[in-house]
Amino acid sequence: MVNMQDNISIKSKARITEKTELADGIYSMTLCADLCSKAEPGQFVMVYPNNGAKLLGRPICIASVKKDTADSGEDLLRIVFRTVGDGTREIASYGEGDRLFIEGPLGHGYPTDEAISDRKHIVLLGGGLGAPSLLYLAESLTVLMNTESTVAENAVPKIQEKPHITAILGYRDCSLKHFLADDFRGLGINTVIATDDGSEGLKGNVIDALKETVKEPDLIYACGPLPMLSAVKKYAGAAGIKAYISMEERMACGVGVCLGCVAKTVKEDPHSHVKNARVCTEGPVFDADEVDI
């Protein structure tokens, strides 16, 4: 008989320590929570509204994790989200000191091993609400590169020169106040802003801005709306550049049971045995070559 394994990730109560409205309908919230295990960039948490008539969690990507060294030693988890419906509006209505349930970290995030091997120029492409998951990736990459010499010698080829990172953040227009761009800049990352209408930064989408600003990217991480991700896949495929993209989909369970959040795959998925992979479990980050978008 099987004994209960240790819980890998369970729902836990989190306390809101900070909430800021970054732009109209876009909120940054810091939660003090015990995440049970280390959160990787690209992973997400399910955030549960306290309203008993709203039964499902809202999948929200992790924008940053820091240890609360001053206080409890718990994790300080930052999420950045847009209010899209009643559930996210309710979550946004909570303030400092309020508590809510979260579950996570969940899913598979951005693979970072490749980034610290032999890459020269890594590009982060964030469209709209894609920026938050890339921010945590940017933080992690920065840390990885600064500690790369201490990484196991056998596992990682020795790096002569640290790769250059450029973050390209796309916004609809200037009303979004280039939210999070300063956080990327604060990490010492070259940050380019593009807006659809040209009201701030370069005019055009993130691919346009990429072509304009970076000559030879050799690794792309992207998160944003589906049409943008399709364009990234197409661009990276044609240019022969490795790309990892983070997908978004409506979820019910968040842990691979309900099969609500599938993404079409090029080959038969080893779990589902059809051409569908679960965004919550196999994703949300996929190799762009593997998804059919």
Next chain:
Amino acid sequence: MKSAELSVDFAGHHFRNPLTVASGTFGSGMEYSRYVDIGRLGAITTKGVSSVPWEGNPTPRVTETPSGMMNAIGLQNPGIDVFIERDLKFLEDYDVPVIVNVCGHSVEEYEAVVERLADDDRVEMLEINVSCPNVKQGAIQFGTDPDMLTEVTQRCKTKAKDKPVIMKLTPNVTSIADMARAAEAGGADGISLINTLTAMKIDIYRRKFVLANKTGGLSGPAIHPVAVRMVYEASHAVGIPVIGMGGVATYADAIEMMMAGATMVAVGMISFTEPEAILNILSGMERYMEETGTEHIRDIIGIL
């Protein structure tokens, strides 16, 4: 006082308690086994399995509704071969009776799956899904036409040999009692109900259906009172036992379902919110029995 006795008999099979999970809300237990000791369930009911892998519907497939949700997964599943090799193999390690939910587009497809499981000792009972609202062809047609339901039941019974056959009924009919009688006439060993209620949600700003399938099945606490009424009507129309389901989220919901006439109770979408809900319901039922001096849970089945 003796401790509360929760065991029940269903179609000649003995279960340590009346609680199972509703098909499709618990997979085959692989994911939730991290959160829930599935060896404590009365039975596990697995997600619908068909003769070949099914892709399911396009996304969005799920959306939340007040006190519930809608889904139009479309019975995506890896097919019976993988199910037997992987899912049933996984469940061998757990001391829990397995109820396998079977789906198909045609009577022949149901028969093909039933035939594969008829001699498998790892399977306790078969639940035939003639009620999925999200599959265009077959499925729900068998559950809405009494004559077809009787025929599917007969043909599954023949292939199932000694395995009890439970017909899972849809609430999307005028008379649930007629459908229960049709299943009984076909030789069903039991019935389970309710599957989801066909529903629709529109995004008024995008002016589009929220689900790619346009319609989806409504589940969750919102549908519980409908389920109680239908379990009552169906159980009073037939002599075969009933697995009651539909929005069961608390011990009180489960007790209510049994009083309405259910011998066993399935916990559904609330597992998505709280995977361990079924175990909380179990301990709540024990507490209720102790508080009310109910020695045996079977004493409350169909008391109204």
